[in-house]
Amino acid sequence: MKAALLYGTCTGKTEAAAELIRDEFGEDFFETYEDIAQLEPGDLAQYDFIVCGVPTWDVGEIQYDWQDVYDELDSVDLAGTKIAFFGMGDQGGYPDTFQDAIGLVYLKMLERGAEGKIGFTETDTFDFTESKGVIDGKFCGLCLDDDCQPELTEQRVKDWVEQVKRELEAVPA
């Protein structure tokens, strides 16, 4: 399986989480490990599995480099590509738009043919009001909050990577 771990970041927190996730999957799992700013949207279609790290910025907005990709996704065919998301946000500062960005990019990629429903997580260890990242009652990926709950990040990553590996094994390649 050709896999990529792609993250966007403004202040480095999503990159730090991406590093934890890569280590947890194992060094050889991802053929590509890259800041999304370094890729063209069309590059995404070559992978069987993409893990996308997307922080929410500017009150409910997609981080800028991911926004550039989002804007061009209409010309990218993601049929046959499995996707999983992790997000970075701040539930204390932005409880009404907590982790919106993962939901926005996730739904756009589904629209382009990608296969989702991998790595969904429960909302109950977070304190927020509204989130576009919640789909069918769960976050559509791993949510991390290094502003309010940095002490939980490492374990959340470990549990999530284990879950994603299990789920990938359960679905046909």
Ligand SMILES: Cc1cc2nc3c(=O)[nH]c(=O)nc-3n(C[C@H](O)[C@H](O)[C@H](O)COP(=O)(O)O)c2cc1C
């Ligand atoms: C101006 C500003 C707006 C933000 N808006 C949101 C938001 O709407 N929702 C959210 O969950 N986090 C929001 N955040 C928090 C960031 O997502 C959080 O700090 C994250 O860790 C940044 O990740 P990065 O360092 O990888 O860019 C905002 C932060 C700032 C400074």
